[in-house]
Amino acid sequence: MKKLIIELLQKNGVGSQLSQYISYIVLICIVFIAALLADLISKKVILIAVEKLVKKTKNRFDDIFMDKKGFHYLSQIAPAIVIYLSAGMFPLIKTGLHKLSLIYLIIITIIVLFKLMESIEEVYSGLNISKERPIKGYIQVFQMIATIIGGIMIISNLMNKSPWKLLSGIGAVTAIVLLIFKDSILGFVAGIQLAANNMIRIGDWIEMPKYNADGDVIEINLTTVKVRNFDKTITTIPVYAFISDSFKNWRGMSESGGRRIKRPIYIDATTIKICTDEMLEKYKKISYISEYIGEKSLEVNEYNKNIDISQTANGRRLTNIGTFRHYVLSYLKNNPEINQNMTLLVRQLEITPQGLPIEIYAFSKDVVWQNYEKVQSDIFDHLLAVLPEFDLKVFQNPSGNDFKNSLLGIDNSYFQQTR
Structure with missing residues (x-):
């Protein structure tokens, strides 16, 4: 083509040296126009046709790839191919054009691969298995390898x-x-x-x-x-x-269907005592332990037949703390919010300076944090409220008001004695 342009120029009276320069300019313009046309055709014709086709398909992958401009980057390959193929027209800069075109094509290829992998990862993330087996790390490994290979090729x-x-x-x-x-x-x-x-x-x-x-x-x-x-x-x-x-x-x-409740109530040890007949009659009216009181009373009376029970230390006795412990267990067994198929116990721990701990060890059916806290709070709200029914008190460190009341009691007692 170059020779043809030079011949046409020389026939029209243009000198040989000037013909060389003009032919180069003409060739550059032709290549530039060809690259521009390739770019316009790939973007305005082929890309638009591909986008319309993608919108008609039900496949989600090609929609995501299009949104990530994967097809847009593919369309940018056309001008580079035109320049690469036209490099032979410019012997002096042929090698440089080949190198630049190849570098550009390698970079575009890596970008398209990145978009392809990102599209695959996004499609995969919409599947349930993605939470168990995420592939983002593997995608990044592939991208890193692609970048290294691309760098080596460049x-x-x-x-x-x-x-x-x-x-x-x-x-x-x-x-x-x-x-x-x-x-x-x-x-x-x-x-x-x-x-x-x-x-x-x-x-x-x-x-x-x-x-x-x-x-x-x-x-x-x-x-x-x-x-x-x-x-x-x-x-x-x-x-x-x-x-x-x-x-x-x-x-x-x-996944187990139960969330553990493990919390103690600290009982004031000074309120623990043996149950009297009046106390037992009162406890029998509590539905959760009425049967227990009846059975235990018969068992204790049978055991104490040949024992002198005039002394409190002799024989067996029901205590308010033991009765309360059984009430808590029965209450939990009848609570629909507690998972009855998992460990459920109420135990007495080693006594501490803060009182005697009665610990609940159970599992709620609901594992959602907010609901679990509500279940746990409802249980302890109830138990703390009914504790006085068993003539028991929660241990509480004395506060300023307690000391104040104690001192007032001492002052009043002293005042009455001195009168």
Whole structure:
């Protein structure tokens, strides 16, 4: 084409030297127009046709790929191909045009691969299995490998060397590369272990005191796990920390259908006493323990037949604390909010300076935090309210008013004695 342009120019009286310059300018204009036309056709015709076709399909993947401008980046390949194929028209800069065109094509290819992987990840995240087996880390590994390969191809293109020869020559810097990508490599290995052992999923409630993390997992990627704490802060934890350090995952509680209630009521030890006949008659009117009182009374009377019970220490007796403990157990067994298929007990712990602990150990049916707290509060609201019915009191450290009342009592007693 160049010769044809020069011949036409010389026939019209243009000098040979000037014809050379003009032919170059004409060729540049032709290539520029061809590249511009290729760009217009690919974007205004082919891309619009593809977008219309995508909208008609029911497949969600191509819609996401289009939204991420994947097809848009593909359309940008056309001008680069035109320039690459036209480089032979410019012998002086042919090599440079080839190199620049190839670099541009490599970069566009990497970007399109990134968009492709992001689209796959977004489609996958809409599936239920994505919470159990997130693939974001693997996507990032693929993107990292694609970037490294693209970089090697660009460098080999600039140096006019085969990528394989270039790779064979970088053995000396392997240690540096491993150091740079240390977190990525550790994260990738840890991610495989986490996925294989099903140790953590998106949505899991985890506790990791070392990193001040206590909340729900919202993201798992190649190098980090993001946790939204209950105070709405975000904690970022290295993936490999879940392999090297300990953490608590509450998923087992969520899946078991029960959330543990483990809390004591501290009873004032001075209010514990043996039940009198009047007390037992009063307790018999309580529906949850009326049968228990009747059976226990018969059992105790049968045991005490041949024993001198004129002394309180002789024989067996029912106590208000033991009766209350049985009432709590019966109350929990009749509570529809308590999971009856899991451990349920009411136990007496070692006495402390704060009183005698009567501990409830049970599981609520509802594992949702708000509902669980309501169930637990309702139980203890009731038990604290009925405690005086058993002639018992909750232990409470004396306050300023208690000391004040005690002193007033002493003063009044002294005043009456001196009158």
